[in-house]
Amino acid sequence: MSESRIAKLAAHLTGFGAKAGFRVAVLGASGGIGQPLSLLLKKTNLVRELHLYDVKGTKGVMADLSHINTYTTVRSFEGNAELAECLKGCDLVVIPAGVPRKPGMTRDDLFKINAGIVASLAAGVADSCPEAFVAIISNPVNSTVPIAAEVLKRKGCYNPAKLFGVTSLDVVRANTFVAEACNQKPEKMNVPVIGGHSGNTILPLLSQTSPKNALPMDQVKALTNRIQNAGTEVVEAKAGTGSATLSMAAAAHRFAESCLRALNGEFGVVECAYVENSEAISQGLAFFALPVRLNKTGVSGFAPLTPLSDYEAQLFNSMKGALAGNIRKGQEFGRSFTL
Numbered sequence: 511m512s513e514s515r516i517a518k519l520a521a522h523l524t525g526f527g528a529k530a531g532f533r534v535a536v537l538g539a540s541g542g543i544g545q546p547l548s549l550l551l552k553k554t555n556l557v558r559e560l561h562l563y564d565v566k567g568t569k570g571v572m573a574d575l576s577h578i579n580t581y582t583t584v585r586s587f588e589g590n591a592e593l594a595e596c597l598k599g600c601d602l603v604v605i606p607a608g609v610p611r612k613p614g615m616t617r618d619d620l621f622k623i624n625a626g627i628v629a630s631l632a633a634g635v636a637d638s639c640p641e642a643f644v645a646i647i648s649n650p651v652n653s654t655v656p657i658a659a660e661v662l663k664r665k666g667c668y669n670p671a672k673l674f675g676v677t678s679l680d681v682v683r684a685n686t687f688v689a690e691a692c693n694q695k696p697e698k699m700n701v702p703v704i705g706g707h708s709g710n711t712i713l714p715l716l717s718q719t720s721p722k723n724a725l726p727m728d729q730v731k732a733l734t735n736r737i738q739n740a741g742t743e744v745v746e747a748k749a750g751t752g753s754a755t756l757s758m759a760a761a762a763h764r765f766a767e768s769c770l771r772a773l774n775g776e777f778g779v780v781e782c783a784y785v786e787n788s789e790a791i792s793q794g795l796a797f798f799a800l801p802v803r804l805n806k807t808g809v810s811g812f813a814p815l816t817p818l819s820d821y822e823a824q825l826f827n828s829m830k831g832a833l834a835g836n837i838r839k840g841q842e843f844g845r846s847f848t849l
């Protein structure tokens with residue numbers, strides 16, 4: 511039995527605390543997010559094998575990372591011909607492949623290019639590691655996740671419990687901004703962020719922070735607006751050279767590590783993520799971000815939320831049409847994409 515199989519068996523038998531080693535692939539590993547995310551994964555105990563895939567540039571990233579003295583081994587893969595080998599046996603696939611925004615663009619403007627990229631990578635996942643957890647960073651997340659779902663369905667291996675849109679950056683930002691406003695420690699703050707990942711579809715629940723806050727309504731509104739537009743804040747500050755990369759890498763690393771901790775048998779892992787779920791379907795939305803409980807099989811349930819405040823309910827009602835449209839657009843593309 512291989513070393514990683516033995517470690518996984520140990521985790522299965524002992525539950526929390528067992529240290530397994532997993533195989534993780536980053537697709538888009540040479541990019542602005544891909545490189546720092548790969549660095550963080552190289553320094554993560556639960557990652558035994560790190561596979562770097564991109565259309566170009568992963569040999570250099572691999573050579574560089576492989577000199578870091580950690581237990582994680584790194585391999586590089588370039589171009590479609592090497593995708594299957596990269597994905598074989600992966601437990602977790604993280605996808606930051608695709609183009610980022612420039613000032614003046616919306617995330618939806620990226621659909622034209624990124625939809626096809628995500629669809630073809632999802633097809634690769636279906637062919638080579640259909641059981642893997644798949645975490646999609648590529649924008650527009652509101653549509654790229656439904657695209658991947660449709661492709662996986664057509665390939666006969668869609669498991670809604672294992673497909674995630676990564677919305678952790680919204681939580682990371684909300685934690686930072688709210689902690690600053692409340693004079694609390696940012697590492698201790700937890701703000702659930704639900705909905706989608708663009709503009710007003712991002713719905714931070716400032717009425718449900720932990721620790722609780724006593725922010726006045728005008729500050730709640732200002733913070734909500736800042737969280738919803740924080741991506742644009744970075745796009746404008748970077749002035750045409752891209753969007754958030756370093757904070758995104760940190761947020762994606764947090765999400766990836768939570769997935770691996772869950773896969774390793776740890777109990778009580780909860781992260782906000784954009785997933786398919788029946789609660790959202792009852793609201794006319796097939797996909798929705800909310801706090802999900804993770805275990806070895808993926809999403810095992812949803813962490814309870816208290817009812818929304820009047821302000822949050824009003825924001826929810828005003829964005830659900832736009833989110834539903836983003837979802838439909840992704841589903842239609844995924845259904846008609848040439849596999």
Ligand SMILES: NC(=O)C1=CN([C@@H]2O[C@H](COP(=O)(O)OP(=O)(O)OC[C@H]3O[C@@H](n4cnc5c(N)ncnc54)[C@H](O)[C@@H]3O)[C@@H](O)[C@H]2O)C=CC1
Nearest residue numbers: 538540541542543564565607608609610647648649679758
């Ligand atoms: N979910 C979120 O919260 C966030 C999402 N993003 C999104 O992440 C994506 C990537 O952003 P950056 O890393 O800044 O862009 P980047 O342009 O620096 O890197 C993207 C990488 O993807 C690669 N790529 C393109 N087509 C590919 C394919 N078919 N297969 C594999 N790799 C491919 C490129 O060669 C490049 O190395 C963008 O769509 C961006 O909007 C960015 C920040 C936050």
Ligand SMILES: O=C([O-])CC(=O)C(=O)O
Nearest residue numbers: 611649679741742753754
């Ligand atoms: O704003 C963008 O284009 C990138 C992104 O999704 C974010 O930073 O939240």
